[in-house]
Amino acid sequence: MQKTLPVVIATYSRRMRLRLPDGKQVIARIKGKRIKPVCADRVEAERIANEKDWLITKIDARDNELRRPNLRGQIEVLAANIELLVVVTAGSPKPDWFITDRYLCAAEDMRVAAAVVYNKTDLEPNRTSAQAEMAWFSAIGYPTVMCSAETGDNMDELKTLLAGRIAIIVGQSGVGKSSIINNLTNSDVLPTATISRKSGAGRHKTVNSVMLQLQGGGAVIDSPGVRDYAPALESAAQVRQLYREIETAGRECRFNNCRHTREPGCAVKLAVADEQISARRYESYKRMLILTEQNKL
Ligand SMILES: Nc1nc2c(ncn2[C@@H]2O[C@H](COP(=O)(O)OP(=O)(O)OP(=O)(O)O)[C@@H](O)[C@H]2O)c(=O)[nH]1
Ligand SMILES: [Mg+2]
Ligand SMILES: [Zn+2]
Structure with missing residues (x-):
């Protein structure tokens, strides 16, 4: 069984608030500059001798x-x-x-x-x-x-x-x-x-x-709000998979590397014309495609 570890519940630059396995909350500093704990991280931590504060020594493997x-x-x-x-x-x-x-x-x-x-x-x-x-x-x-x-x-x-x-x-x-x-x-x-x-x-x-x-x-x-947000994606192929309805409809396209823009036999464009797929989401997909391709130039 996985042992219960302290969890990061707030981050203030180089100081963190931790919830210990017993439910108590403490303030912790971070050992070294290389580790950057974030909210919901499970960490290994120890109490600093003669101080109130704790020290985070290691971040447990992250699920995501x-x-x-x-x-x-x-x-x-x-x-x-x-x-x-x-x-x-x-x-x-x-x-x-x-x-x-x-x-x-x-x-x-x-x-x-x-x-x-x-x-x-x-x-x-x-x-x-x-x-x-x-x-x-x-x-x-x-x-x-x-x-x-x-x-x-x-x-x-x-x-x-x-x-x-x-x-x-x-x-x-x-x-x-x-x-x-x-x-x-x-x-x-x-x-x-x-x-x-x-x-x-x-x-x-x-x-x-x-x-x-x-x-x-x-x-x-x-979390702090944003004015804009875009995930950093690797490739056009990845964009096709992340719009779930486009990914599903795209399985019926004539070409299996179809970008769903100008290709003949494109099932996605057909679904948009049939209003099975939101025209706005399709537009959004195309913008994301361009953004990703531009970033890779
Ligand atoms: N009328 C109305 N106002 C709301 C509602 N929810 C939030 N507000 C108001 O909207 C404003 C912004 O709310 P916040 O909760 O600070 O928004 P936030 O998304 O946390 O903003 P950031 O922290 O800047 O990202 C405040 O004036 C709130 O009172 C709501 O359901 N109805
Ligand atoms: Mg807020
Ligand atoms: Zn297509």
Whole structure:
């Protein structure tokens, strides 16, 4: 049996908060510059003699990593050992469904389950366009929840979805990720932001990743919001696999290396024309294809 190790539950640059196997929380420093623990990492740690702080000496093997480029464009690991990736959108700031798609690609790439949440339903009695987008995600097998962290509407549904798993909440800045977690944990431990009136964009309230335990099992990681997101992919072939409905339909294409753009006998283009595949998701696929090919030039 695997022995229980301390788990990283918050990261502040070179200091971490750890949850020890007995449930106690301690602050830990890191031994050396080479190890970079992230939220949900299982680590080996020891108490520093004559001090309150602990020292992380080793990171246990990771099940997976969620990577993303930081503000300087370097790829960094945001969290590890994730069991569910929850992409949050909302009516405000204006939804960017392409960001949602790209996070779903990241989840596919990590072979981790993913779900899509549309928050702030209280702001829009009439939200047919969001409903239509959510229906497409649901049709291709991603669980979806439309909720309001403010009024609590449908938050039980989200709770059920998260139960018993380690989930990370991602999405644009200001969509309400921290508010959702505060609601789920019945607390206001996470700071939340007001949306800047000028740009309509969030102000990047959350700067550290923090993991909170859920009542009845499971944990949820809050992450800093993004203005944009794209997973670093290797090849066009990989992009084809990460849009799951395109991957499935693509098995019927005439050429098995079909890129689904201009090739004859393309089952994907046919499915888009038949409205079996979302035209918006197909557009998103093509953008991701171009992005990946440009990065490889
Ligand atoms: N009306 C309404 N406002 C909400 C809801 N959820 C969050 N908000 C508001 O939206 C703003 C941003 O919420 P946050 O929880 O800070 O958003 P975030 O996604 O964590 O933002 P970052 O940490 O910057 O990534 C705050 O003013 C919240 O009060 C909701 O369901 N309805
Ligand atoms: Mg936040
Ligand atoms: Zn094709």
